[in-house]
Amino acid sequence: MAFEVHFRSATCGELTAKDIDREVTLSGWVNRRRDHGGLIFLDLRDRYGLTQVICDPERSREAHQIASEVRSEYVVQVKGLVKHRLPGTENTQLPTGEIEIVAQSIEILNYSRTTPFPINSDAIQVDEPLRLKYRYLDLRRPHMRDNIILRHRIVKEMRDYLDERGFLEIETPILMKSTPEGARDYLVPSRLYEGEFYALPQSPQQLKQLLMVAGLDRYFQIARCFRDEDQRADRQPEFTQLDVEMAFVSEEDVMGLIEDMLIKLIEKTTKKRIKQRPFPHLSFKEAMDRYGTDHPDLRFDLPLVEISDLAAAGTFGVFKSALSASGMVKGLKVPGGASYTRKEVDEITEFARTLGAKGLVQLAIQEGGTIKSPLTKFMAPEEVQAIVERLEGQPGDLLLFVADSAKVANDVLFRLRVKMAERLKQIDPEEMALCWVVDFPLFHYDEDLQRYDAEHNPFSGMDEAHIERLDSNPLDIRAKQYDIICNGFEVGGGSVRINVAELQRKVFSLMKMSDEQIQEQFGHMLEAFEYGAPPHGGIALGVDRLVMLFADEDNIREVIAFPKTQSAQDLLMGAPALVDDKQLNELHLQVRPQAQPKGERV
Secondary structure (H helix, E strand, O other): OOOOEOOEOOOOOOOOHHHOOOEEEEEEEEEEEEEOOOOEEEEEEEOOEEEEEEEOOOOOHHHHHHHOOOOOOOEEEEEEEEEEOOOOOOOOOOOOOOEEEEEEEEEEEEOOOOOOOOOOOOOOOOOHHHHHHOHHHHOOOHHHHHHHHHHHHHHHHHHHHHHHOOOEEOOOOOOEOOOOOOOOOOEEEOOOOOOOEEEOOOOOHHHHHHHHHOOOOEEEEEEEEEOOOOOEOOEOOEEEEEEEEEEOOOHHHHHHHHHHHHHHHHHHHOOOEEOOOOOOEEEHHHHHHHHOOOOOOOOOOOOEEEOHHHHOOOOOHHHHHHHHOOOEEEEEEEOOHHHOOHHHHHHHHHHHHHOOOOOOEEEEEOOOOOEEOHHHHOOOHHHHHHHHHHOOOOOOOEEEEEEEOHHHHHHHHHHHHHHHHHHOOOOOOOEEOEEEEEOOEOEEEEOOOOEEEEOOOOOEOEOHHHHHHHOOOHHHOEEOEEEEEEOOEEEEEEEEEOOOHHHHHHHHHHOOOOHHHHHHHHHHHHHHHOOOOOOEEEEEEEHHHHHHHHOOOOOHHHHOOOOOOOOOOEOOOOEOOOOOHHHHHHOOOOOOOOOOOOOOOO
16 A cells, blocks of 8 residues: 555455554445354455454454444454465465454444445346446445446556657647537537537647647547437447647558557556567458458458449349349358258357348358258359359358348348357457557548538548549549457547648548538638648547447456446436526526426436
């Protein structure tokens, strides 16, 4: 312990055999009480660990009497001597397992009601709504405590790493202006300016670029960000980013910095293995073609293979229908899958249907080489064999195909690929497979809005040789964009930015923003670029997702101290909640009755 305080001279996790006969004062929570008919044992717990306390009536009747009254989660102070445990009673699983405290006195500092779920065991499953309602109790449990400590260590290592390389930690405002950045803003009404609103930042994107214009050429921030969008396992209404921006850099400079930092983070805070270093680089097209997603899990292979050209042969209606609608046919090889039962194949097919597929076309290669598939009725043997060879099928393999639009085929097979890897036990939980995805297109075309939209954000720079294509072929422009992927999760993304006002204005115009809209929403930024904006670029890493992966959790709520539910509710505080009319009046607001039913509350 770094320093002593009034209620304790040591923590419950630091005493060992070197402290024998030391007189100590411990304070903490009663993790467990055991009465052995005369001797009472208390396991005393704090954030740092657990120490056994023995209460012997022959040594201190008063301490024994108080020990007989305490219950789990009482807060107590114990004074006593550090002694060896009796031979054969040591606990090798605990750092303090060689010793115990012989109690001289015990004081109850506070009492506890019976907790709504057990605190002293992670083995007992507790419903998440109950855990979130009593999060302050949930955080006492070992695995939650360890997750929060791991998060602290990761953030500290990030800060130390960047500080050593000349970066400045600079805070940016939480109350900002609402600007279109891809997701719905959280709005904050102004009391002083009737009918006007602040917005909570989706990210500090514009501000960090303005810091580069200001000449503060290496910036970072552990930034709180807010997006009012539908929730999922790796998303929250409010989340934390490591936000980084640098001046006078190329894509390789930013990626090199972050790659080195992530390697050191993994080595210092986990026992996991990094599958490949330097991290492989995949183009956006290569990732989509081979894995069906721009955030592939590379801990296993199982590539996707397009066979649209081969599927055009024969008379198979499912393939013909998809191809005539400008779709594709794409497949996945499942090693050893030819032996799956009808029920197992039906379960896989139903899984694909839940993801949007109309079904799965199957081709099983029997051990003798015989092919069992509906394709054999509609295609010549050599045409079927060409498909088998394209997927490098071997006897015993099962080939699965989706025929649909490119979006549906890729999305279904990307998720099916992960499911089959889990089934085949090809995923090593102790491995970290990181990669960079690069060469993104600058734009995609939004059919609903009938306009070009930024693939990531409108501030991304572009290949200088492609700038002239803004007038002729905007969809054929390579963005200076890069995403960092870990075990199938996008954990960060960034770009080298546009730093010329007219080029930035041109991008906004292609997104069908009027001159008035551009000036209203981004005029401050464009004006700043006219005062000598240096070349600059940066990245933002999702702290919550990184900690989730480092901690082997499936949900970011497990690594956030006080998260919201899947439906964006705070069960502990009871938010969101109604406010009184006085507050609404001060903010010049009136609540209108909702035309549609509200979302269900947990």
